Amino acid sequence: MTSVREFQVTVDCADPQRVARFWADVLGYTVQESGTSCVDPNDVGPRLYFQQVPEGKVVKNRVHLDVRVGIGLVGAERLDALEAECARLVAIGATRVRLLPADDDEESCIVMQDVEGNEFCLD
Numbered sequence: 001m002t003s004v005r006e007f008q009v010t011v012d013c014a015d016p017q018r019v020a021r022f023w024a025d026v027l028g029y030t031v032q033e034s035g036t037s038c039v040d041p042n043d044v045g046p047r048l049y050f051q052q053v054p055e056g057k058v059v060k061n062r063v064h065l066d067v068r069v070g071i072g073l074v075g076a077e078r079l080d081a082l083e084a085e086c087a088r089l090v091a092i093g094a095t096r097v098r099l100l101p102a103d104d105d106e107e108s109c110i111v112m113q114d115v116e117g118n119e120f121c122l123d
Contacts, residue, residue: 007046008049009049009065010049011051013051013052015116016052018116019050020035020038023114026114027045027048028040029048065121066109069081079108082109086122094112094113094115095117096110097119109122110122
């Protein structure tokens with residue numbers, strides 16, 4: 001039987017320190033001494049590493065993070081929780097892109113962008 005391996009999520013960006021601070025604020029993580037990565041202070045979530053690259057972001061991300069703020073909530077209660085977190089994240093530099101309303105299969109989520117335009121969802 002294969003054991004679970006530790007992993008980190010690496011994000012290409014122009015300003016690793018800025019993006020690391022943003023994501024640490026979003027997730028309640030701690031920025032590491034290098035300033036280019038952040039970790040879960042409870043050692044549960046993966047390490048996030050922000051790697052400087054020369055090229056800018058051109059197209060939609062192939063992989064994105066879902067920030068799970070509405071777990072177990074439905075309808076208006078879920079939407080209220082998503083909107084409150086959206087407002088907090090906009091205040092620290094995120095951009096709201098659009099609301100994906102609930103349908104027959106999925107609950108609502110909000111598509112957002114981080115400080116460098118990388119997409120993520122409030123779920």
